[in-house]
Amino acid sequence: MAGEVxxxxxxxKQVLSEMKDTAELLIDLSYSAVLLDSExxxxxxxxxxxxxxxxxxxxxxxxxxxxxxxxDAESLAPALGVIGAAEKISDAAGDIAKVVAEDIGLPEAMxxxxxxxxxxxxxxxxxxxxxxxxxxxxxIDLETETGVRAISIRRDGEWNTDPxxxxxxxxxxxxxxxxxxxxxxxxxxxxxxxAYDPPTAPDTGIEDIERAMRTVVLMKNMSELAVDxxxxxxxxxxxxxxxxxxxxxxxxxxxxxxxxxxTLRAASRVEDPVTLRGLVHLGxxxxxxSDAAVEISEGVLRGIGTHPVIAxxxxxxxxxxxxxxxxxxxxxxxxxxxxxxIKTETGTRVVAVRRAEAEPGExxxxxxxxxxxxxxxxxxxxxxxxxDTELRAGDxxxxxxxxxxxxxxxxxxxxxx
Numbered sequence: 412m413a414g415e416v417x418x419x420x421x422x423x424k425q426v427l428s429e430m431k432d433t434a435e436l437l438i439d440l441s442y443s444a445v446l447l448d449s450e451x452x453x454x455x456x457x458x459x460x461x462x463x464x465x466x467x468x469x470x471x472x473x474x475x476x477x478x479x480x481x482x483d484a485e486s487l488a489p490a491l492g493v494i495g496a497a498e499k500i501s502d503a504a505g506d507i508a509k510v511v512a513e514d515i516g517l518p519e520a521m522x523x524x525x526x527x528x529x530x531x532x533x534x535x536x537x538x539x540x541x542x543x544x545x546x547x548x549x550x551i552d553l554e555t556e557t558g559v560r561a562i563s564i565r566r567d568g569e570w571n572t573d574p575x576x577x578x579x580x581x582x583x584x585x586x587x588x589x590x591x592x593x594x595x596x597x598x599x600x601x602x603x604x605x606a607y608d609p610p611t612a613p614d615t616g617i618e619d620i621e622r623a624m625r626t627v628v629l630m631k632n633m634s635e636l637a638v639d640x641x642x643x644x645x646x647x648x649x650x651x652x653x654x655x656x657x658x659x660x661x662x663x664x665x666x667x668x669x670x671x672x673x674t675l676r677a678a679s680r681v682e683d684p685v686t687l688r689g690l691v692h693l694g695x696x697x698x699x700x701s702d703a704a705v706e707i708s709e710g711v712l713r714g715i716g717t718h719p720v721i722a723x724x725x726x727x728x729x730x731x732x733x734x735x736x737x738x739x740x741x742x743x744x745x746x747x748x749x750x751x752x753i754k755t756e757t758g759t760r761v762v763a764v765r766r767a768e769a770e771p772g773e774x775x776x777x778x779x780x781x782x783x784x785x786x787x788x789x790x791x792x793x794x795x796x797x798x799d800t801e802l803r804a805g806d807x808x809x810x811x812x813x814x815x816x817x818x819x820x821x822x823x824x825x826x827x828x
Contacts, residue, residue, distance in 0.1 A: 423473040427490065427724035430466050430497040431642065433459060435730065436572060437504035438635060438700065439562050439589055443532040444511045445693070452587070455563070455570045456508035463501035470494045486718050489710020493645070493721055496706035500638070503699040510689040517689030518620055531609075532562070532589045535602040539582040542601040549576030555758035555816040559590035559598045560730075591754070619677035623690060626670040630697045633659050633666075636795050637704035639762045643732050643809050644708040646725045648717045652763070652809075653708035655792055663701040670694045732809060733759070733817035737767075738825025739804040749798025757819040759812030764793040767805025 437459055444453035471494060478484045510517055537544050543551060554560045564571045564578060565585040571578065580586060586602060588595050596607040637659040644652035674691060678684040711717060725732065737743045743751060748761055793800055802808065810820055 421469055421473055423470060423477065423490070424720045424724045424727065426466055426470045426473065427493060427721060428727045430463065430470060430494065431724065431728045432573075432730075433463050433466065434497040434500040434504075435638070436562060437463070437501055438638075439532060440572070440587075441504035441507035441696075442631065443534075443562075443587055443589075444508045445517065445689075446532055447534050448511060449534070450511055451565070451570070452563075453508040453510075453512040455572060456504055457512065459572060460501045460505040460508075463498060467494050467498045485715060489645075489713075489715055490718055490721050492706045492709045496641075496703040499703040499706065500700055503696040503703070506692055506696040506699075510692050515689045515692060516686040517693075518624065518686065530590055531592050531595060532587055533595050533599050533607065534585055534587055535599045536585050537580045537582050537602050538604040541582075541604045543580050543598075544582045544602075545579060547577055547579045548574060551580075552815070553598070555813050555819070557590070557598050558594045558754040558758045558760070558812075559588050561586050562589050563587045594754070617677050617680050619673040619680070620687075620690075623670050623673040623677060623694075626666050626673065627690065627693050627697060630663050630666050630670070630694065630701070632795075633663050634697050634700040634704065636762060637663070637701050638707070639732070639811055640794070640809075641704040641707035642725050643734075643763065644711045645717050646722050646732055647734055647809075648711060648722075650711055650714075651765070651791060653711040655763070655794055656704050656708045657712070659794075660701045660705045663698055667694060667698040730811055731814055731817055732762075732811050733820060735808045735810070735821045735824035737802050737804050737806045737808065741804075741825030742823040743802045743808070743825070744804045745801070747799055747801045748796055751802075751823070753810075753820065753823070757810075757812065757823070758816035759810040759820045761796055761800075761808055761810045762794075763809040764796050764800060764802065765791050765807035765809075766793065767803060767807075 437456060440452055440456045440459070443449070444456060471491070474487050474490055474494075478487050509515065548561060561574050561578075561580075562572075563586070564574045564580070566581065566583075580602065588598055588602075590598070592609060596609075599605075599607040637656050640652050640659070641656045643649065644656060671691075671694065674687055674694070678687055681687065705712075710721075743753075748754075754760055808820070808824060810817060812820070
């Protein structure tokens with residue numbers, strides 16, 4: 412039975428910030444549970460989901476106490492949307508975790524397909540003589556230096572889902588590392604002393620299952636991107652970014668429809684169709700996350716704007732968003748993201764670029780943007796830019812990472828804005 416929650420004076424800003432961090436962690440851990448087929452990680456997700464229920468109730472109480480006039484109600488309404496969206500993400504993550512916790516069933520090839528996502532999660536056990544053994548996260552400055560984040564650490568049978576700078580990577584502990592596959596491999600070797608060997612996908616022999624799995628991975632990428640852009644829209648009060656979130660949600664809906672069709676067709680060709688239930692759960696829950704992203708940005712879309720408490724909560728979260736303008740002659744002027752090794756040098760991930768001069772033409776599809784080697788401009792914005800995306804003076808760069816990392820990025824961009 413759920414515990415009772417009574418009103419107590421709290422900082423709504425602090426609760427909103429904690430909800431944002433928890434929601435993003437839940438997305439990471441839920442897919443990690445599937446990727447690693449880990450029941451203990453799945454149980455952590457379900458515990459965090461229960462905590463999120465308490466946080467959202469306290470946040471709603473705080474907002475109700477703050478609203479004293481119709482003007483207050485109007486300005487605080489978007490915050491209710493952000494709270495509801497975080498709760499929706501939490502519920503979706505819980506459903507994904509139940510695929511493992513309740514042994515619902517999933518094609519074996521899915522665990523090899525997930526590393527093809529924009530970022531993957533690897534479980535590493537710290538070896539006695541490894542380079543990172545015994546060092547604190549602050550000492551190695553892991554995310555800023557490598558672009559890889561330690562999202563959770565297991566020691567003495569307990570998971571620490573909020574490792575801080577003082578957390579040490581003691582020998583024998585397990586750490587979940589999140590990042591791009593090429594970056595994760597190096598950190599994995601530094602932690603374990605062994606080379607990282609990514610999982611290989613067995614051939615299912617059923618094309619419709621292969622299509623369905625690839626579609627889930629694409630939906631995951633797009634949904635996570637939509638959440639990042641939604642918080643960017645809120646932080647920078649950008650209607651243009653909010654419209655991009657809606658575009659992504661529409662395309663995820665279209666992918667969900669195709670995913671369902673391929674899964675149903677595949678059911679007639681597998682020996683036991685029940686084994687596809689987990690795949691159905693993944694598709695449905697991933698689509699819910701993209702819906703939640705629209706709710707986060709709805710206040711901006713409706714012209715209400717962003718209440719300062721929401722923007723401040725986003726700024727105080729574990730991973731921050733930064734808006735930098737590329738100055739003429741700066742280190743980012745006239746180079747591609749890959750050439751400048753932005754992620755490696757700063758630990759930040761560029762999620763969007765607004766062109767200084769918009770190029771005419773119709774927007775390209777989100778599927779094209781996320782899967783092609785070079786991402787094409789959609790009028791003003793390049794969404795989820797790749798290593799071949801060139802930056803030019805006047806471009807606005809939206810990136811996500813640690814505070815130290817975003818400061819490095821701003822230094823590279825110069826004194827624009």
